[in-house]
Amino acid sequence: MKNNHSNKTKVLVDCHVFDGKGQGTTTYLKGIYSELVQDENILFYLISFNPDILKSIFGHRENVIYLKYPSKNKFKRLLFDIPSIIKKHDIDFAHFQYIAPPIKTCKYIVTIHDVLFLDYPKFFPLAYRIKNKILFYLSAKKADYVLTVSDYSKERIKYHFNIQDVQVSPNAVDSAYFETYNKKEIQKIVFEKYSIKNYFLFVSRREPRKNHLNLLKSFVINGYFKKYQLVFIGTKDIQDPAFEKYFYDLSTEIKATVVFLEKVTFEELIYLTRAASISVYPSYAEGFGIPPLESIAANIPTICSNKTAMSEFDFLKYYLFDPNSIDDISLKIDFALSRFSVEEEIRAQVKSKYSWIISAKVLSNIFKNN
Numbered sequence: 001m002k003n004n005h006s007n008k009t010k011v012l013v014d015c016h017v018f019d020g021k022g023q024g025t026t027t028y029l030k031g032i033y034s035e036l037v038q039d040e041n042i043l044f045y046l047i048s049f050n051p052d053i054l055k056s057i058f059g060h061r062e063n064v065i066y067l068k069y070p071s072k073n074k075f076k077r078l079l080f081d082i083p084s085i086i087k088k089h090d091i092d093f094a095h096f097q098y099i100a101p102p103i104k105t106c107k108y109i110v111t112i113h114d115v116l117f118l119d120y121p122k123f124f125p126l127a128y129r130i131k132n133k134i135l136f137y138l139s140a141k142k143a144d145y146v147l148t149v150s151d152y153s154k155e156r157i158k159y160h161f162n163i164q165d166v167q168v169s170p171n172a173v174d175s176a177y178f179e180t181y182n183k184k185e186i187q188k189i190v191f192e193k194y195s196i197k198n199y200f201l202f203v204s205r206r207e208p209r210k211n212h213l214n215l216l217k218s219f220v221i222n223g224y225f226k227k228y229q230l231v232f233i234g235t236k237d238i239q240d241p242a243f244e245k246y247f248y249d250l251s252t253e254i255k256a257t258v259v260f261l262e263k264v265t266f267e268e269l270i271y272l273t274r275a276a277s278i279s280v281y282p283s284y285a286e287g288f289g290i291p292p293l294e295s296i297a298a299n300i301p302t303i304c305s306n307k308t309a310m311s312e313f314d315f316l317k318y319y320l321f322d323p324n325s326i327d328d329i330s331l332k333i334d335f336a337l338s339r340f341s342v343e344e345e346i347r348a349q350v351k352s353k354y355s356w357i358i359s360a361k362v363l364s365n366i367f368k369n370n
Contacts, residue, residue, distance in 0.1 A: 008043040008063070009367050012086060012094040012106075015048040016069065016077060018057070023205070024113060024171070025097045027290060028149065030057055031172050035360035037064050042367055045089055047082075078102070093367060098132075100139040109366065110143040111169070112136055114153045114287025116209070116308070118160050123209035123285065125238070137161050145366055149288040152309035169362040171288045172354040174266075177297035178347075181274055190275040196259055199229040200333070201276035201300070203269070203291040204283065207238035211282040211305070211323050213246060216258070218329045220250065225257040228277060233261045233269065273298045278336040282323045286310055296350050301336040303329075315349045 013033060017025045037044055037058055044064045046054045051066035058064055069081055083103040086094055094100075095109040117124040117132060140146050140157065146166045148154050154166045191197045200219065204210045212232060219230045247255065264272065273279065279295030279302040292304040292313070304310055306320035313320065321332040 008041055010043045010045065010090060010092045011367060012045045012047065012082075012089070012091045014077075014082065014094070014096045015046050015054055016072075016074075017097060018053050019049045019072065024288070024290065025111075028111070028113070028171055029097070031174065031356035032169065032360045032363060033058060035356050036363060037061055039063075039364065045085070045091065047085065095363070096139070098139065099135045100142055102138070102142075104142055107144040108139075108142060109145045109147065109363070110139050111147040111149070112140060112153070112157055113149050114309075115156050115160050116285045116287060119156060119308075120209060120285045123207070123238075147362065150309040150312060152312060153287045167362055169359040170354060171290050172356040172359055173290070173293050173297045173350060174356075176266075176270055177273070177294050178351060183274065186271055187275045190271055194259070194261070194272075196229050196231055197275075198227060198277055199231045199259070199275075200224070201231050201233070201273065201279045201295065202281065203233045203273070203279075203294075204281070205234040206232065206236040206240065206243075208240045208242070209284045210234075211284050212240065213243040214323060214326050214329060215280055215282045216243065216246060218326050218333060219258075220254060221326065222330050222333070224333070225254050229257045229259055231259045231261065231272070231276070233264060233272060235262045270298070273300060276300050278302065278333065280329075280333065280336075281305060281310070282321075282329060283307070283310070284323050289313075292316075293350050293354055296342050296347060299341050299347065301339040301342060303332040303336045315346055 015029060017023065040063045042063060045067055046058065046064060047067040047069060048054055049069045049072050051068050054066055067085060069077055078101040082101045083105055086105050091106045093107045093109055097111050100108050100110050115136065117129045121129055140161050140163055146163055147169045148157055148166055149169065149171045151168060154168050157166050158164060187197060202215055206212060219225060273295050279292060279300045281289060281292040281304045283289065283305050285308045287309055289310045292302050295302045303319045303321055304313060304316055305323040307323060319332065321328040
């Protein structure tokens with residue numbers, strides 16, 4: 001399968017997710033391939049509609065070739081562009097997120113981050129559920145290797161798609177979050193730019209399953225707004241009528257303490273995380289859940305939902321709560337507010353367990369052993 005002019009394994013990585021708004025898949029690909037491209041025995045073909053973005057992330061290396069999709073149309077990409085590129089460059093492995101092309105001309109690796117829409121259908125539109133159930137299933141069946149990001153997602157994929165061989169290449173925390181910093185200086189910078197201080201932080205795109213509503217209710221019912229602000233970072237993906245109505249009915253005084261931020265850069269997110277009083281992650285369902293680990297790494301007292309993949313964060317112990325219970329959320333908020341930092345034991349576990357080096361090794365072994 002390999003080109004006669006090179007004995008290197010050739011890996012094509014579909015990076016079209018970098019052309020849109022940032023999401024978990026971009027974090028995943030950035031983290032894993034920033035590690036993998038250091039292996040000069042592998043030739044990487046990274047492809048998107050805007051390869052300049054990829055160059056700014058992965059840099060200029062002799063073993064990395066940047067390719068451009070002719071168009072942003074997903075059907076053209078899957079049906080024509082990718083098969084043609086695989087054939088032209090004699091690719092050995094092609095790595096996709098969730099959905100793979102129907103025409104297969106090399107070994108496929110498909111990472112399915114979660115199948116939450118099958119376990120929690122009420123949080124997803126019907127058309128989304130029908131379409132992705134078919135596409136994810138067909139892609140998983142076609143793949144030579146199926147990956148996911150947590151043990152929870154692994155078991156759900158095996159259950160729904162009847163696939164036994166699923167490997168876990170977990171999400172991880174960027175090392176930048178573990179760096180030391182001067183909190184007062186960071187808080188000053190954040191206040192000057194965003195006019196926020198003494199705030200609860202929730203980092204996640206906005207949709208019903210993320211449970212912004214119960215966090216907002218706790219914030220209001222317990223009168224936290226009298227001393228703190230509540231900062232939501234993330235784009236609105238799916239309408240949440242219950243949240244919108246509750247927020248609309250609040251007084252002008254309370255509304256003024258709730259801040260919505262979108263499209264922040266990686267550097268801005270680190271600053272906003274470091275300046276927070278506490279971090280809260282009340283999601284009902286996740287395939288993984290990176291933000292609470294990032295805030296822990298940044299030494300911010302963090303409380304987190306104990307459902308789905310987040311139940312694997314057992315090292316958080318008494319920082320976990322039932323997202324269905326406003327009382328439990330409030331109790332844990334009060335506990336977090338009594339802390340000024342994260343126990344070093346917890347930070348150490350996050351650092352050792354959630355490393356991109358560990359995740360990259362899963363793919364590295366696939367490339368080297370096949």
